[in-house]
Amino acid sequence: MSDLTSEAAARDAADELRAKRAEFVLDDGTVYLDGNSLGALPRAVPARLADVVEREWGRLRIRSWDESAWWTAPERVGDRIGRLVGAAPGQVVAGDSTSVNVFKAVVAAVRCAADGRDEVLVDAATFPTDGYIAESAARMTGCRIRAVPAADLADAAGPRTAVVLVNHVDYRTGRLHDLPGTTAAVRAAGARVVWDLCHSAGALPVELDAHGVDFAVGCTYKYLNGGPGAPAFLYVRWDLQPRFDSPLPGWNSHADPFGMTAAYRPADGAVRGRVGTPEILSLLALDAALDVWDGVDLAAVRAKSLDLTDFFLRCVAAYAPGAVTPVTPAAHGERGSQVSLRTASGEGRGLMAELVRRGVVGDVRPPDILRFGFAPLYVGFADAERAARVLGEVVGA
């Protein structure tokens, strides 16, 4: 056994989250490092989903909106997500996609900005959908849009800025941006901030309330394991809710949806972020998936994530020297829960295809970034060691 193999075994044996892995459906022949794109399936989901389909839908039918509490599921599931992102109950609603929630949040933020604020700032390296939606939202609200590197957004926010849209963790590099500092600076400049938590929710403690974040959005199919196309979420800080003027005021956000009145009157609270009928099957699959988080301390998740990614980086340096360069920061304060490696050859797809063929599943962001996501609830140190060893074999180091 190599030193790294025995170190991995010792670390796995000492891992306090070790038992969580058994709560997921995983094929032990495969190292799954793509949970930053699609989280693994929690074991409890299929039976719960079968019950929702067969009993709640099949037998109770329309009665389930009340008797199975379908109608209030977006807020109930939202509160469960809230615990994982540091939001007190009543501020998070689950539903729609991240793209749609970006739209709601950015337009609503512009609508509650003071007169004369007509600038939308967007993280220059943003995941594309946020940039596309922000550009459209800016056009619709008469704002101009400016792309600024995430690290410079705090300084860039000024008297004309209405809203800043920024990713908490960069999807390509795995860089963690400064949420407390950027939020404080944007708010001090009199603007609002919208954080995209797609790559941080369930990966590290976020603490939205503690840092005074205005709005946040995120998906639930990555580290929250909600399943493909699982509903996203929207956080609107409690004191902004009375001013949250949704650009998509569907009937589910009405104060009296079954009054069916012609005039729109927004509901109070997080419900105001809803639009149309909730996607009950995927919402309740997500609800069941969130059970794996019961009793889990996000600080322990973060500690393991950093240990895992540190260890993986050491293994990569040992097994594949010179073949790849980490683009994920070494500093813990600047790292999410993924490791991105730039290939020396400039080629990514072929390399990743070979890794996948050999049982190591990551993904590629073209042309030359190999991404490896470390979901601390089910990835272990032996996985990290094996992934790096196979990478070394593939690059012929």
Ligand SMILES: Cc1ncc(COP(=O)(O)O)c(C=O)c1O
């Ligand atoms: C940072 C970020 N924002 C948004 C999205 C996608 O949004 P949607 O759920 O609308 O597809 C992703 C991933 O797909 C993402 O990584």
Ligand SMILES: Nc1c(O)cccc1C(=O)C[C@H](N)C(=O)O
């Ligand atoms: N949402 C995805 C999908 O529907 C298909 C494939 C991948 C995704 C992703 O989530 C990609 C991911 N946001 C990324 O960081 O690149």
